[in-house]
Amino acid sequence: xxxxxxVLSGGVDSTVMLYKYxxxxxxxxxxxxxxxxxxxxxxxxxxxxxxxxxxxxxxxLDFIAKYFDSSLLDGADAIPEGEYDDENMRSTVVPFRNGxxxxxxxxxxxxxxxxxxxxxxxxxxxAIYPDCRPGFIDAMSRAIAEGTYDGITIDAPFTNLxxxxxxxxxxxxxxxxxxxxxCYRGGVRHCGRCGTCRERREAFRDAGVTDxxxxxxx
Amino acid sequence: xxxxxxVLSGGVDSTVMLYKYxxxxxxxxxxxxxxxxxxxxxxxxxxxxxxxxxxxxxxxLDFIAKYFDSSLLDGADAIPEGEYDDENMRSTVVPFRNGxxxxxxxxxxxxxxxxxxxxxxxxxxxAIYPDCRPGFIDAMSRAIAEGTYDGITIDAPFTNLxxxxxxxxxxxxxxxxxxxxxCYRGGVRHCGRCGTCRERREAFRDAGVTDxxxxxxx
Numbered sequence: 001x002x003x004x005x006x007v008l009s010g011g012v013d014s015t016v017m018l019y020k021y022x023x024x025x026x027x028x029x030x031x032x033x034x035x036x037x038x039x040x041x042x043x044x045x046x047x048x049x050x051x052x053x054x055x056x057x058x059x060x061l062d063f064i065a066k067y068f069d070s071s072l073l074d075g076a077d078a079i080p081e082g083e084y085d086d087e088n089m090r091s092t093v094v095p096f097r098n099g100x101x102x103x104x105x106x107x108x109x110x111x112x113x114x115x116x117x118x119x120x121x122x123x124x125x126x127a128i129y130p131d132c133r134p135g136f137i138d139a140m141s142r143a144i145a146e147g148t149y150d151g152i153t154i155d156a157p158f159t160n161l162x163x164x165x166x167x168x169x170x171x172x173x174x175x176x177x178x179x180x181x182x183c184y185r186g187g188v189r190h191c192g193r194c195g196t197c198r199e200r201r202e203a204f205r206d207a208g209v210t211d212x213x214x215x216x217x218x
Numbered sequence: 219x220x221x222x223x224x225v226l227s228g229g230v231d232s233t234v235m236l237y238k239y240x241x242x243x244x245x246x247x248x249x250x251x252x253x254x255x256x257x258x259x260x261x262x263x264x265x266x267x268x269x270x271x272x273x274x275x276x277x278x279l280d281f282i283a284k285y286f287d288s289s290l291l292d293g294a295d296a297i298p299e300g301e302y303d304d305e306n307m308r309s310t311v312v313p314f315r316n317g318x319x320x321x322x323x324x325x326x327x328x329x330x331x332x333x334x335x336x337x338x339x340x341x342x343x344x345a346i347y348p349d350c351r352p353g354f355i356d357a358m359s360r361a362i363a364e365g366t367y368d369g370i371t372i373d374a375p376f377t378n379l380x381x382x383x384x385x386x387x388x389x390x391x392x393x394x395x396x397x398x399x400x401c402y403r404g405g406v407r408h409c410g411r412c413g414t415c416r417e418r419r420e421a422f423r424d425a426g427v428t429d430x431x432x433x434x435x436x
């Protein structure tokens with residue numbers, strides 16, 4: 001039954017989820033909070049949905065760029081280099097981003113009589129981002145169930161998978177990885193050096209899957 | 219210590235909370251989702267904050283009017299008459315509104331290093347609005363604590379009070395009730411007939427407090 005709403009960024013993880021669970025996903029919601037990185041992801045998300053015939057809503061969260069502190073919103077030069085799970089990646093955190101996206105998604109799901117919210121958080125996110133951890137997902141699912149008429153819940157089937165696992169799954173089901181975007185610097189080409197580019201490269205390498213990405217720094 | 223962020227609508231309940239807990243409230247956040255009712259409330263909220271010297275941020279949630287179903291957003295004629303706790307008031311529900319406002323407030327609080335979110339939900343809201351009930355508030359507080367670095371929590375000290383109790387408290391501490399707005403029809407004067415106007419009138423009457431409101435239908 002198609003009764004799920006997917007939070008779709010257009011990166012690797014949520015795009016693999018879109019393909020894998022397409023038969024359950026009635027609609028996708030894609031958030032724009034104003035970074036270049038985000039705009040390039042958004043374009044990928046729209047194209048993936050078009051290809052799979054899944055309607056997509058884009059929600060502008062203008063207030064995030066205006067009122068929240070995050071180097072992710074400050075342009076390419078503000079993005080630190082280094083590994084994805086390094087403490088220095090913490091400057092890229094948009095405070096409570098997943099909480100905000102899930103709350104808005106809950107309102108949209110209730111409007112459209114959908115029962116489940118899907119989110120593609122994974123185990124590699126846990127070190128830096130508290131709103132990607134299993135404890136948060138479980139608690140937020142309970143909060144949304146309590147706060148909606150239909151007891152909407154969250155399904156996050158990648159929570160305990162690694163990005164390597166996700167790339168492997170995507171390769172098996174024929175995901176077009178060239179139409180996914182990861183670089184926090186937000187350039188036309190992936191920089192290859194920021195935390196998200198490094199994580200992306202390593203996941204393809206460790207999964208033994210050919211990486212179609214053209215990195216600036218090969 | 220001033221380490222709380224209040225979700226302030228500009229209605230009776232959150233305005234009384236602003237006055238009563240002014241010594242704890244570092245900042246208020248006020249949401250605009252596009253109804254006339256909401257704009258009039260917003261003006262009251264801004265004036266109350268100015269009088270008390272508390273900074274206020276206004277957040278536009280344009281996507282709510284665009285993508286959510288609610289008679290509250292459809293103009294005065296769409297607002298049902300009847301008691302506040304009637305089933306017919308259900309059309310005025312903005313799905314998961316408190317969840318969305320609290321999630322955004324959590325991101326703002328984390329940006330400003332504040333520890334507590336305050337919300338003025340009360341027992342009269344419980345019948346119609348699931349995201350005003352104690353079970354939701356508790357679960358959402360846990361979700362926000364899990365999803366933020368500083369373990370931000372929710373404090374909702376009016377949860378088990380009635381609106382009559384709140385009016386009584388406001389009268390004791392000198393709240394300027396004339397600078398609060400309730401009417402879901404959103405006119406210059408309160409209509410006096412919609413569910414929120416009836417609830418407002420009854421609360422003043424039952425509290426034995428003079429109601430400064432000029433209603434269209436007296």
